Amino acid sequence: MLDLHTHILPGIDDGAADVGQALDMAAKAVADGVRIAAATPHFDALPDWDRLKIAVNDLQTELDQAAIPLQLVSGAELYIDPQTAALPNIPTYGDQGRYVLIEFPMREIPGYARDAVFKLQVRGLTPIIAHPERYADVLADPNCLREWIDLGCLLQMNSGSLLGLFGSQVEETARILLAHDMVHLMASDGHSTGRRGMTMREGVQALEAIVSSAAIRELTETIPKRILEGEGVSSKTPKLYRPKRRFWLFGRRRAGR
Numbered sequence: 473m474l475d476l477h478t479h480i481l482p483g484i485d486d487g488a489a490d491v492g493q494a495l496d497m498a499a500k501a502v503a504d505g506v507r508i509a510a511a512t513p514h515f516d517a518l519p520d521w522d523r524l525k526i527a528v529n530d531l532q533t534e535l536d537q538a539a540i541p542l543q544l545v546s547g548a549e550l551y552i553d554p555q556t557a558a559l560p561n562i563p564t565y566g567d568q569g570r571y572v573l574i575e576f577p578m579r580e581i582p583g584y585a586r587d588a589v590f591k592l593q594v595r596g597l598t599p600i601i602a603h604p605e606r607y608a609d610v611l612a613d614p615n616c617l618r619e620w621i622d623l624g625c626l627l628q629m630n631s632g633s634l635l636g637l638f639g640s641q642v643e644e645t646a647r648i649l650l651a652h653d654m655v656h657l658m659a660s661d662g663h664s665t666g667r668r669g670m671t672m673r674e675g676v677q678a679l680e681a682i683v684s685s686a687a688i689r690e691l692t693e694t695i696p697k698r699i700l701e702g703e704g705v706s707s708k709t710p711k712l713y714r715p716k717r718r719f720w721l722f723g724r725r726r727a728g729r
């Protein structure tokens with residue numbers, strides 16, 4: 473498996489506190505079947521792409537010395553604000569200048585987000601939207617993601633969302649997105665060990681009850697691999713989500729009595 477969203481770099485953001493914890497996270501990931509992980513710290517914690525790439529090399533050396541067979545790839549999680557798209561150095565996976573992991577404010581996808589995404593695309597980049605199932609706008613209306621897919625964005629779901637880490641509404645929304653072809657890849661967004669850790673194996677176990685094994689392979693291997701190779705990812709045609717009208721049915725039943 474490939475895990476393209478982790479906060480494994482020690483001492484950069486709210487992820488791994490030190491090298492020891494980063495190695496523990498990596499050992500767990502390897503035991504779970506992860507062979508490649510992208511280090512994607514919050515870019516605003518250290519907005520220096522060159523230094524982040526050095527930090528990835530340093531941690532790779534630690535992993536090699538500890539004989540933990542996890543291959544790291546450089547990356548970052550880019551918080552979208554009105555200035556983001558104008559940054560001189562946009563962090564992309566493996567520095568290949570193709571795919572960039574972005575996140576929006578949780579409470580509201582702001583009006584400038586579309587413009588920022590467009591500007592990134594003009595620079596030849598494909599935005600990957602981190603954990604869409606956690607955004608308030610998506611919880612309110614999962615179908616709003618159809619527009620972002622139509623615009624050419626990819627969507628990355630967190631394994632922890634499926635495991636109830638962010639509450640039942642996020643979990644339910646993650647399931648809805650999967651069932652309606654609105655997820656391109658799953659990643660852990662692991663920040664530490666334990667519940668907020670690199671939970672790809674647990675995420676796959678949850679996926680097994682929702683999608684086919686072929687779909688799981690796409691979400692955890694095929695598409696992440698294409699992203700790291702800078703290859704195109706075939707577009708999805710999301711299905712329209714039609715919410716169950718529970719209250720209406722309840723009312724009908726009562727009326728029928």
Ligand SMILES: [Fe+2]
Binds near residue numbers: 477479549602
């Ligand atoms: Fe993250």
